Amino acid sequence: MNPAPTIGVIALSGELDLARRTELQEVLRLRDVHASILVDLSAVTYADSSILAELLRFRADAARRKVAVALLITTRQLSRLVQYAGLGDAFAIYDDRGAALSYLSEAAG
Amino acid sequence: MRPFFLTAVVLALLVPTVVAGGLFERHYIAQAFTVSEDLRVARTTEFAALRYQLDEETGVRGFAATRDPLFLGPYRDARANLPPTLDALPLDLAKVGIGDTPLVADLAATNATWVRTVAEPLLAPRSRDDAAIERRGKNIVDRYRTDIAQLDSLLRDRQNQVDVEAQSAINRIVVLMLASAFLIVLVAVASVLQQNRLGARLEDQRLRAEAEERRNLELRAAFDVEKRIADTLQDAFVQRPLPSHPMLTFSATYVPASEEAKVGGDWYDAVEIGEQRVLFTLGDVEGHGIEAAVTMNRARQALTTAALTGGDPAAVLTRVNGELLRSEARMVTAVVGYADAGSYEFAYATAGHPPPILLEPGREPRMLACGGLPLGVMENARYAVERVQSVPGALLVLYTDGAVEHSHDVVAGEDVLLGAVVTASRSSERDIASRIHANIFEGRQVGDDVAILTIGFGRHPAAGAAKRIA
Numbered sequence: 001m002n003p004a005p006t007i008g009v010i011a012l013s014g015e016l017d018l019a020r021r022t023e024l025q026e027v028l029r030l031r032d033v034h035a036s037i038l039v040d041l042s043a044v045t046y047a048d049s050s051i052l053a054e055l056l057r058f059r060a061d062a063a064r065r066k067v068a069v070a071l072l073i074t075t076r077q078l079s080r081l082v083q084y085a086g087l088g089d090a091f092a093i094y095d096d097r098g099a100a101l102s103y104l105s106e107a108a109g
Numbered sequence: 110m111r112p113f114f115l116t117a118v119v120l121a122l123l124v125p126t127v128v129a130g131g132l133f134e135r136h137y138i139a140q141a142f143t144v145s146e147d148l149r150v151a152r153t154t155e156f157a158a159l160r161y162q163l164d165e166e167t168g169v170r171g172f173a174a175t176r177d178p179l180f181l182g183p184y185r186d187a188r189a190n191l192p193p194t195l196d197a198l199p200l201d202l203a204k205v206g207i208g209d210t211p212l213v214a215d216l217a218a219t220n221a222t223w224v225r226t227v228a229e230p231l232l233a234p235r236s237r238d239d240a241a242i243e244r245r246g247k248n249i250v251d252r253y254r255t256d257i258a259q260l261d262s263l264l265r266d267r268q269n270q271v272d273v274e275a276q277s278a279i280n281r282i283v284v285l286m287l288a289s290a291f292l293i294v295l296v297a298v299a300s301v302l303q304q305n306r307l308g309a310r311l312e313d314q315r316l317r318a319e320a321e322e323r324r325n326l327e328l329r330a331a332f333d334v335e336k337r338i339a340d341t342l343q344d345a346f347v348q349r350p351l352p353s354h355p356m357l358t359f360s361a362t363y364v365p366a367s368e369e370a371k372v373g374g375d376w377y378d379a380v381e382i383g384e385q386r387v388l389f390t391l392g393d394v395e396g397h398g399i400e401a402a403v404t405m406n407r408a409r410q411a412l413t414t415a416a417l418t419g420g421d422p423a424a425v426l427t428r429v430n431g432e433l434l435r436s437e438a439r440m441v442t443a444v445v446g447y448a449d450a451g452s453y454e455f456a457y458a459t460a461g462h463p464p465p466i467l468l469e470p471g472r473e474p475r476m477l478a479c480g481g482l483p484l485g486v487m488e489n490a491r492y493a494v495e496r497v498q499s500v501p502g503a504l505l506v507l508y509t510d511g512a513v514e515h516s517h518d519v520v521a522g523e524d525v526l527l528g529a530v531v532t533a534s535r536s537s538e539r540d541i542a543s544r545i546h547a548n549i550f551e552g553r554q555v556g557d558d559v560a561i562l563t564i565g566f567g568r569h570p571a572a573g574a575a576k577r578i579a
Contacts, residue, residue, distance in 0.1 A: 015517055046517035049483070049510060050395055052461070053440040056486045080519050084510070085442075085461045086481040089491060 007104050008034035013043035016051040024051060028058040035108035036068035038100055044078055052085040059090050068092075068107030070100045116300045123289055130285045134278045141275035144205055148268050151201035155264065158198060159257045161191040162220060165228065166250050173231040173239055184228075191220060207263050212256045219256065223249040335399050352381045356450035358565040362542040365558045366511070374401035374439075375509045375560035376409050380417070385451040388416045391507040391562050392443030392462065404438040408484065412445050422446050422458035423492035426481065430460070430492075433485030441484040444507055448564050455497040455505055460484045463513055466506040466530055469499060470568075474506075474527045502568040504541070506530050511557030512549060525549055541565075 010027055014020075028039075039055070041047070047055075055071075062069045070092040073079050082093065094100035168184025171177070195217050202208065227246035231239065351359040361377050374394030382388050390412045394405040411432050415425040422445045433441060444465060446457025457465060461483025468474040477497060482490040499505075513522035529548035538544040542561040549559075 017517075046514075046519070048514065049393070049440070049442060049461070053395060053483065053486060056440075056482065060487055076520055077518065080523070084463045084479060084519075085483060086459070086479070086490075088480065089482050090487060 006035040006108050007101060008037045009040055010037060011040040011043065015045055016047040018048060018050045021050055021054060024054050028054065034067065036070070036104040037062065038070050038072060038097075038104055040072045040097075041078055042072050042074040042097075045075070047078060047081055049085070052081070052087065055087065056085075056090060068104055070094055070104050072097055072100050116296050119292065119296045123292060127285060127289045131282060134282045134285075137278035138275050141271045141278070144271045145268065145275075147201070147204040148264055148271065151198070151205050151207075152261065152264050154194060154198050154201045155257060155260055157194045158191065158216060159254070161187040161194060162223075162250065162253050165191065165220075165224075166246065169228045169231050169246070170243065173243070181232075188224075192217075195220070202260075202264075205264070205267050207267060210260070210263065212260045212263075216253060216256050216260075219249055219253045223253070349378060351379050352387060354381065354387065354450065356385070356567040357387055357448060358539075358567070359563065360540050360542040361560070361562045362540070362546050363558070363560045364546055364555065366555055374405045375511075375558045376405050377507070377560050377562040378409060378413060379562065379564065380413060382417065382447070385449055387448045387450070387564065388413065388445075389448060389457075389507065389562060389564060390416070390443060390445045391509065391560060392441055393509040393511075393558075393560070395440040401439060404433075404441065404485075407436065407438060408433060408441045408443065412443060416445060416447075421494045422456060423481075423494045426458050426460045426484065426492040427490070430482075430484045430487075430490050434488060438485050440486050442510070443484060444479075448505065448566075450566065453499045453501060453503065453566050455499060456494055457497075458492045458494050460490070460492060461486075463508065463510055466508075466527065467497060467499065468504040468506065468530055468534055470502040474530050476523065476527075499566060501566050503566045504530075504534055505564045506545065507562045507564075508545075509558065509560045511555075511559035512546075512561060515549070515553060515556045 012024070012027070016024060039058075059069055071082070071087070072094055073082060074095050079093075079095070082088065087093065092100070092103055094103065164183050164187035168180045168182070168187065171180030172184065195213065198216075199208070199213050202210065202213070223246060227242055227249060230242050231246075351361055353359075359379050361379075363375055363377070374396060375392070377391040378389065380388045390409060392405070392408060392412070394401045394408065408429060411429040412425060415428045416422070420428070425445050426443070429443075440461070442459075442461035444457055444459045444462045446455055446465075448455050455465075455467075457477075458481060459465075459479040460481045462479060462481075464476045464479035466474050467477055478495050481492040484490075508526070513519055513526050516522055526545075526549060529545045532548050533541045533544035536544055541563045545561055545563070546559055
């Protein structure tokens with residue numbers, strides 16, 4: 001369970017909708033120093049389709065740079081939205097932070 | 110308005126200054142004139158004093174030389190006039206500021222000496238040494254002349270002084286006038302310049318306002334055109350007639366979030382394929398406006414075409430995903446599938462879309478499976494076909510996310526939607542889709558566009574079977 005220093009964590013919170021899209025794009029701008037990134041959505045209460053699309057674009061970008069990405073989702077709200085969007089096909093999704101970090105450190109290693 | 114205020118202030122200060130200065134200098138000049146006149150009077154008196162002395166001397170010398178009494182007349186006149194003249198002289202001198210000079214007293218004393226030591230001896234019947242007396246007389250008169258000359262020099266100095274004062278007063282007035290004129294011209298020029306600048310600014314503002322207005326009109330016109338096009342597209346796309354089928358019932362509704370954003374990018378379609386099968390698609394394009402409407406049209410067309418040319422729903426989604434990626438269109442979520450009126454089977458696949466709801470007679474409504482990435486976002490997205498064997502009287506409800514995400518609480522939204530479906534199915538309303546929408550948004554704000562499509566299997570399997578046999 002030791003998070004490697006190369007794991008970047010992006011923690012988001014609140015309601016994410018079109019109004020916060022630009023903010024999200026800023027936050028998700030990939031930092032090359034990280035071999036893997038955990039997007040912590042545990043404090044997010046809602047995400048509309050534009051935000052989910054943004055996450056997918058982020059995922060595609062990360063894949064091109066060979067950066068592993070995991071989503072941490074602990075609420076029923078968000079896991080349902082993510083299920084609608086089919087994000088399970090694109091992301092490693094965890095409801096446990098430790099598990100997510102160990103996946104990422106393995107992926108980074 | 111500031112430059113005009115400034116002009117007013119300058120003029121308000123300038124005019125009294127000029128008037129006061131003028132009055133002040135006028136007083137100086139008037140005084141100079143008065144003093145000059147007094148000086149003239151004083152010099153007249155002074156010359157009179159000299160003339161009388163000379164008249165006296167001339168009379169006395171004439172008489173001494175000729176003994177002709179004719180010369181005594183002028184002498185006596187002068188003798189009578191000189192004392193009052195010498196009395197008047199100090200007063201005249203005092204008027205021009207030369208008071209208390211010893212010269213006047215000396216004149217009187219000198220004349221008295223002359224009368225006593227020169228005139229009287231010479232006028233006496235027997236004169237002794239006339240020549241000596243006359244010599245002495247000349248000296249005394251010279252002294253008298255010198256006194257007069259000194260006095261005259263004093264008066265001329267005073268005159269010069271007054272002239273200089275008057276001249277400088279005149280100079281000051283001229284300077285004041287010139288300065289005022291210069292200042293007035295300056296203020297006038299400044300005010301004209303300022304006015305021009307103000308005018309230019311006003312003109313500039315007006316032009317800008319006009320340009321703005323024009324741009325607004327153009328934008329408005331463009332917006333109107335776009336809205337009309339988009340509305341037309343939307344009407345044509347969304348409100349495509351539903352099939353009428355002996356074994357299947359359809360209902361659909363599309364409600365935009367607002368009249369302004371009538372074009373939402375939501376769509377639904379139901380197309381008969383052969384006698385028993387119906388293709389259905391329902392989807393949602395990210396965003397609003399013409400671009401969304403165009404993407405919607407492309408996605409919908411591609412889905413329908415792909416479905417009609419064969420392939421299961423997952424294969425259809427895979428193909429359309431590739432097409433949308435190539436055309437760099439917006440993200441699209443969709444559900445595509447077939448309903449088989451003969452076998453009561455649904456087969457469908459979803460792409461980033463909320464799950465269909467199935468309501469079967471005598472059972473609770475349920476959310477079916479969903480999954481698969483939205484279309485147009487990722488290469489190699491995989492889609493899975495879901496097959497549902499259902500029963501007569503079953504109702505399949507497809508919808509866009511606006512039907513569950515209106516409160517941003519999707520868990521509660523699903524419960525509301527399921528309740529709305531049950532209530533709608535129990536009503537006698539044929540337009541179940543509109544009923545569902547009304548039930549969801551009863552007392553709620555419509556936050557997003559909502560499209561709903563329902564497909565129902567007939568309750569009489571015999572009718573379907575009979576038709577199939579036929």
